[in-house]
Each structure stands twice: as C-alpha cells, then as structure tokens.
Amino acid sequence: MNTEILTVKNLTVTPKNTPNRYLVNNANFQLSAGKTTCIVGESGSGKSLTALSVMGLLSTQLQASGSILFNNQEITTLSNKALQGIRGKQIGMIFQEPMTSLNPVLTVGYQIGEPLTTHLNLKGQALKEKIASLLTQVGIPADRANSYPDELSGGQRQRVMIAMSIACEPALLIADEPTTALDVTVQAQVLKLLNELKTRMNMAMLFITHDFGVVADIADDVVVMFRGEIVESGNVKDVLENPQHPYTKALLACVPDAAGLKPLKPIDYAWLSDTKLSDTKLSDIKLSEKAA
C-alpha cells in the first residue's frame, strides 16, 4: 500500500528582495500514507522552510516556487481561505516549543476543541466527549481539559499540541522538531506516541529534526538537507548504514554514539565545498521508489 499523500516538486524558496539566493533549492520528495519521512540537517539547511512551504506559512518576505501536490491537489496556488480549510483539518502541525504554540489564557480543552468547532462544527456534549477522547489518546487524563498550559509539564504540553494536531484526523502530520525541547525520557515517550498515532490513523508524517538518533527511531524514509539542497534521500536504513553523499557521511561522523566506540570527526567544510554537491546529487530519486 503506497498511497502518495504529498508530492513536492522543484520547490525553491528565495527571499523576495534577493531572488538569486536559494534558501531551498529545487527540493523534490514524496510522502506516503502511514510512512514517516524525516528531514534532517543543520541549522540553516532549509529543513524548516521546506515544512513551512508545505503548510503555506512562509514569511511574506519569502517566495516559493515549484509544485506541492497534497492529495493530488495543487496547494501552492490556493487562496488563503482555501488553505485554512486544509490546515488543521487535513494537515496537522506540531512545533518545537509547546509553551509558545499554546495560548496561555485558554484552557487546553478549549484549544483542542477549536479545530473541531472550526472544521467539523462539533458542539456541546459531542465536542466535550471528543476532547476527552483525544486527551486520553495522547495519554493525559481527560479531566486536565480544564487546565491551563502553565499547569502542565513540557511533555504534557507537547501531548496537548499533538492532540490538537490530530483532532480532525489529518492525512498529513507535520512535526517541526517536536521533541527538541523535551527531556530525553519524555522525548522517548512522545516519539512512541507519534509513531503509534501514525500507524493507527495511517497518517503520512513529515518530521523535521537535527538528531540522527531520533531519525533512526522514527523514520521510514529520510531526506538530508545541506545549504538548501537535498543532498541525499532514501530508506532510513540505507542512508544511515550506507550513506552515499560526502556530506551525509561527514555529518554522521559527527554524531556521538551511545556506546562511545566511534571517534568524533568534525566536518571539514573546505573539503566539502571542494567536492561538488551536484556531482553526487541524489535528490531526484523518489523516496517511494527507494522504499519499495
């Protein structure tokens, strides 16, 4: 079963005032239902901009070109209003810092209920029951619906964000560094929860991270970005165990392993820029082909 949910073609993001500076350069990838694709890269590699482009939430200072097909519908040309009908309903989103993404003066129950009211027109008792069931699904007691965000721990807040994002059972869940602000044991729980939800709801998940350990735990496919370009993509096991691109190899050599067996090797950027990126570009390989 390999239903394509999202197809990104030739996505390019540039600042409006300097259109020859490519923040994301000609990115191509596909997402299938029930699969998690991780975009991994360092800060400034364009991974978050790629996610924001898919959501149509790019800053007004930036412009995107290329094609983004969501459920076979071109979403780059949609009006804001039409996009609002998709965002939060068919595309769920989770961000890095749960405290800044939640409204501090509204109860978490109210905030989880918002997309349900907006998109599904749920009210009254039905709404209450749905909120309770969502909270239970993410592992928070249903009576916490009346709590405010500051009364919850960081992990619980991120669970609330997850409950909000899956409220309308989206086909695509975009998670931008959702566990980066969390403690390692909490991170493990949240990753497990996301994985379970993805499988149960057969969602496609686009997961942005800088941590290869997290990639290894959660990804089916992985896309490696460097300076705005996808330098390598493919099945997670292939990429981690047998990286092809020199940047991926170099980046993996920087990751400390838990066993402490491998000496750390910092990236030699001078050497990297000598090896031409385009020579070894694998970005046109479709993820689904490699995964299949």
Place this chain on the structure above:
Amino acid sequence: MNILEANNLVKTYTQRSGSFGFGSTLVKALNDVSISLKSGSTLAVVGESGSGKSTLARCLLQLQPLDSGDVIFGGQNLAKLDSASLRTARRELQMVFQDPFASLNPRMKVGEIVAEGLLIHGLGSKEEQQEKTLAMLKRVGLTADDMQKYPHQFSGGQRQRIGIARALVLQPKVVVCDEPVSALDVSIQAQILILLKELQTELALSYIFISHDLRVVRHIADEIVVMHQGKIVEKGLVHEVYVKPQHEYTKNLLSAIPGQSQTAAL
C-alpha cells in the same frame, strides 16, 4: 588526587504555589550532594531538567549561595570565603556557559571580553594581557582581526569558542562547563568537544561537564554522576555506568537515548 571536592551540598528554593502564588513550597534543588573531581579528568553531571545539575554548577562557583555544605578547592572552603577572596579563588575555577548568545556582552568587543578577566585580576601589563588574549583566541581557532569584532558578528560555534577563550585565558585549573554544546549543531558540537579535549591535555585542565545528552557525555567524560530531583542517584566510571547501570532511573535514562535500534550505523 582530587582537585575539587563538594561535600553535602544543600540548596533550597522557595517556589510560589497555590492560587495567585500566596502559598509557598520548598524545592530542594540540591539535597545532600557530594562530588569529587580528580585532577586532569572530566566529571560529567547528567540529569533531566529540574534535576539540579545547573544549580550544582552555579553553587560550586558560589554564583549562588549554598544553604549548607562545603566546596573545597585549592585548600580553601569556597562556601566560607568573603567576596574578595572568592574572586581571587575563582581565577582558577572558571565557567563556560550554555548559551553563547546570552553569555557574551553584546556591547563589548571580543578582545575586551576575553581580556576582562586578566584586567580584573591585574595579571600582567596591558601589552602582556593583549598578547595572552590574542594567543588564547588563536588557540581556540579565531584570528587577530576577530578581537575588534562584536559577538553578534560570530556564529554560535565561534561564540562558544570565545566563551572558552574567556574562561581559559586566566589559566584556571578547573572549568565548569554548563551544557557547552547543547545549543550547537551536531557538526559544530563535534568541533567544540574535540577542542575541549585537546585543551584539557595541553593545559592540564579538569572539567565538570554538565549535560543532558548522554551520547556527548560518553565521549567526553571519565566519571559520571546521575542526578534526579536534587539527589545523586548513581556515580561511577563512565564505561561502567553505561554498561551496567545500577539505579532504575539511570537505566531509564540510558534506554531513552534515541537511535539505539541502529547504534551500529551511527
């Protein structure tokens, strides 16, 4: 030989609680914590947020007063010193902070930031101070031109190098590093970790390395203490604790390290 010892440290915070914060509860950030740092080695303090590891770092340097307990360094009990003697003692006990964006004064040039410690401690003439500053900046991978620049002109990794130079120019014996690489990209993190290790050998430094990242700790530390809710739950040699954790909490922490399913690959 132990270069630094902390015995029975206790630090309690008052936290407001209840509606409108009228009530108050006591939080024991450090609850009878004792550590010892062997000369020339690295002691890692690991734990999750709220475990008290940063409080420990700050209390070792007396940046926060202790409720009780002793910090023995250079034959003195830092907890009992007056502020003037404490300042002198701190020359040999320096700190590298987590956030290289917040820990450097944005209005000072890098040369001034690094030289400030020498100035305060009155070490050498102005020319000697400049020389030392330049030599240290060069050692951490920056140039003479960088002395005239301001912190905002540098990347995160370079700023952390400035923070390291600032601490090391005073030729300390012990450096307390509070999450020195957690704000950095993994490639930059590797550079800084290697730099810290090189400097340790060259300058015979001892490190207390505060971190939440057990993968980083595995690489840099010789010994480890695991903190949980203000208490040390386990301590020992790194390779022993990682292979055979005794305490339940340590086991949880180690099993939560991401990417273990494919450790072979990483």
